[in-house]
């Protein structure tokens with residue numbers, strides 16, 4: 001019995017989510033008194049042993065050129081090989097883009113029950129029960145897993161990464177892999193910006209900003225905070241902002257530490273995309289705006305007056 | 318080319334979320350049911366658009382659920398699609414649902430399976446990937462664009478901080494989200510036509526679930542918003558730093 005953590009990389013760089021999932025996996029293993037190992041697929045530029053600082057003891061590295069490009073089917077086969085090598089009974093993923101593609105496949109392959117979108121450590125006092133977010137953050141479900149092997153995919157930002165000190169041993173592992181069927185023909189990255197789904201802080205604007213010409217307010221505030229920018233759906237529909245920035249039930253779901261909503265009314269479909277944020281700040285000139293009910297902090301005021309002052313205040317912090 | 322579109326029934330986005338039976342069941346009283354938005358607006362509409370370009374394409378809809386799912390699948394048929402299949406089983410978990418869908422996909426020799434990116438109630442993002450593994454097909458999750466040329470699909474999918482373009486041959490499973498298509502409203506002709514389209518009810522052999530819901534809970538109520546004077550944004554900065562500790 002042991003825990004295996006999938007340590008996610010893209011283009012040779014271990015993703016930010018890795019620290020969270022390793023810390024989570026280490027805590028699960030500690031509670032059960034078992035070992036925690038990790039698996040990395042493909043070539044990476046980081047020194048993997050340093051991830052031991054989050055509590056992982058051994059990292060299996062399948063450094064096969066076939067894994068330098070993502071194909072869910074090939075990746076699943078590779079992770080399954082690590083599960084076997086480690087004798088793992090609990091497998092942890094981040095519920096991010098890659099986790100959403102591999103965790104369900106592995107679940108079906110191993111007939112291992114999957115809890116996706118977990119927000120807390122498993123409760124093992126009576127069986128194996130994991131709390132997950134449901135109804136787009138409006139409620140939680142406690143899911144009992146009945147299979148021998150169990151898979152958890154952890155919501156980003158749901159568990160605090162903790163450095164416990166230590167180095168991991170890195171062990172090369174080889175796996176027989178099927179040929180990739182997905183051919184990647186292009187990658188378009190939004191240059192120089194913080195990816196919305198990975199951001200710790202998100203600054204978001206709504207129709208209250210009146211037009212795209214005023215977006216420098218959102219951008220300046222985001223820049224001051226090292227934040228990603230987002231918007232409400234009508235803003236994207238009116239082409240003030242690109243569609244990949246639209247947050248909500250029909251757009252991107254974010255779960256940052258801090259979500260700052262400016263000139264957004266707080267419709268239920270918008271809240272569905274931001275409910276999982278740790279702290280919400282709302283700036284709106286209408287004290288009756290529904291967003292204030294979902295907020296932790298609020299300023300009732302005109303964005304055009306408040307935001308420039310707020311940028312100054314952040315700069316002086 | 319045969320496309321199987323997975324349709325699930327979910328509570329309306331604005332439905333009140335509450336639980337009964339000692340917090341083990343979703344309170345269905347008074348709830349409006351809809352087609353899961355990702356299934357309707359993106360998976361189904363994109364399949365319909367493909368068929369409009371190439372009428373030789375066949376579209377089947379599948380749902381796993383009881384007879385209470387019939388109005389939802391009829392509503393989906395009113396938008397388009399040739400026939401619907403309902404696997405008559407109470408939904409137990411993603412694996413059970415995916416197993417039923419995989420069996421339909423195999424028996425019907427479908428080339429393409431479209432799902433939504435997630436159900437808005439369970440938020441699993443799981444069924445598509447499971448179906449793909451069970452039918453041993455490639456899986457592209459979180460697709461925002463889908464083009465078909467012969468048996469080769471060109472798909473744009475979300476990645477962290479951008480998008481990736483993939484080329485994959487069928488058979489293939491795709492989970493669909495915003496960008497795939499524009500929302501449509503069913504017209505009178507569609508609604509009338511849907512009445513005569515076949516809705517097959519399949520009685521499956523039981524498949525055991527791997528997980529079950531032990532209980533539901535509501536998040537702790539927010540303490541209430543702390544309002545800060547518009548003239549004093551420095552106070553907000555202080556609170557975020559010292560009280561909330563998020564900056």
Ligand SMILES: Cc1cc2nc3c(=O)[nH]c(=O)nc-3n(C[C@H](O)[C@H](O)[C@H](O)COP(=O)(O)OP(=O)(O)OC[C@H]3O[C@@H](n4cnc5c(N)ncnc54)[C@H](O)[C@@H]3O)c2cc1C
Pocket residue numbers: 205206207208209231232233234235246247248249250251262263264265266267268269270273283284285286289301302303304330
């Ligand atoms: C099925 C469905 C799905 C949807 N999905 C989404 C989704 O995913 N995401 C989404 O965002 N929406 C979604 N919507 C739309 C949603 O219902 C709202 O219409 C939308 O979120 C409103 O956007 P908004 O708050 O920017 O604009 P508005 O509702 O117009 O609100 C503007 C706000 O700005 C404030 N304001 C105006 N001027 C100022 C000023 N000078 N300073 C400060 N504040 C000011 C106003 O008081 C108001 O509260 C969906 C709707 C439906 C029906």
Ligand SMILES: Nc1ncnc2c1ncn2[C@@H]1O[C@H](COP(=O)(O)O)[C@@H](O)[C@H]1O
Pocket residue numbers: 323324325326353355356360379380381382408411414431432433434435436439440441442443444445
């Ligand atoms: N009961 C069901 N019947 C048919 N398709 C379903 C069902 N449940 C989920 N799906 C499909 O699988 C997708 C992902 O669901 P989930 O894994 O629950 O988030 C949905 O968007 C649907 O397309």
